[in-house]
Amino acid sequence: xxxxxxxxxxxxxxxxxxxxxxxxxxxxxxxxxxxxxxxxxxxxxxxxxxxxxxxxxxxxxxxxxxxxxxxxxxxxxxxxxxxxxxxxxxxxxxxxxxxxxxxxxxxxxxxxx
Amino acid sequence: xxxxxxxxxxxxxxxxxxxxxxxxxxxxxxxxxxxxxxxxxxxxxxxxxxxxxxxxxxxxxxxxxxxxxxxxxxxxxxxxxxxxxxxxxxxxxxxxxxxxxxxxxxxxxxxxxxxx
Numbered sequence: 001x002x003x004x005x006x007x008x009x010x011x012x013x014x015x016x017x018x019x020x021x022x023x024x025x026x027x028x029x030x031x032x033x034x035x036x037x038x039x040x041x042x043x044x045x046x047x048x049x050x051x052x053x054x055x056x057x058x059x060x061x062x063x064x065x066x067x068x069x070x071x072x073x074x075x076x077x078x079x080x081x082x083x084x085x086x087x088x089x090x091x092x093x094x095x096x097x098x099x100x101x102x103x104x105x106x107x108x109x110x111x112x113x
Numbered sequence: 114x115x116x117x118x119x120x121x122x123x124x125x126x127x128x129x130x131x132x133x134x135x136x137x138x139x140x141x142x143x144x145x146x147x148x149x150x151x152x153x154x155x156x157x158x159x160x161x162x163x164x165x166x167x168x169x170x171x172x173x174x175x176x177x178x179x180x181x182x183x184x185x186x187x188x189x190x191x192x193x194x195x196x197x198x199x200x201x202x203x204x205x206x207x208x209x210x211x212x213x214x215x216x217x218x219x220x221x222x223x224x225x226x227x228x229x
Contacts, residue, residue: 031214031215042221090156100217101145101159107154
């Protein structure tokens with residue numbers, strides 16, 4: 001079945017450590033997105049990418065980094081510079097062109113202790 | 114800039130009650146509008162969408178009509194079930210200036226709880 005996978009589902013890290021969240025899609029979608037979800041805040045865009053080796057900052061990119069070396073993969077690194085990293089992280093993708101519907105993965109809940 | 118405002122929750126209803134969750138938007142251009150649903154501990158699932166004014170999106174008994182004159186996209190269902198308990202997000206699509214890559218703007222979400 002085609003879809004988006006995120007791993008792991010739960011992740012615990014000590015304060016000051018960098019951590020990388022995985023996002024893989026086999027939908028052959030061109031664009032990929034990372035969102036952060038906090039209670040009562042809705043979803044906020046961190047980074048997005050239209051093609052391999054190209055990505056753009058979203059609304060809350062500070063303290064995060066991404067790479068897009070393969071079309072199907074868009075990992076997100078939460079660095080020690082992110083002041084409040086504990087959150088639910090969602091990855092999404094969409095087909096290219098004028099298509100605007102995004103499809104979401106199951107999410108990773110990151111807890112920084 | 115582009116934004117979405119949706120009704121704050123939580124909303125609590127009895128089974129078979131009528132549901133309305135209000136959503137209004139601000140946008141330049143002509144965005145597509147979406148409702149997504151999120152069940153506990155999961156990602157978002159597309160519930161319905163509408164791409165132009167007066168379009169009605171529908172799915173699983175839910176409906177929403179794209180109203181350009183009132184800049185609204187209210188979600189309705191005639192008879193809710195316990196299984197509809199979830200968080201509902203309204204969203205619009207837009208392109209940031211200078212970018213060909215579309216993005217979504219989300220409302221804050223509305224928690225719906227349906228009791229038997």
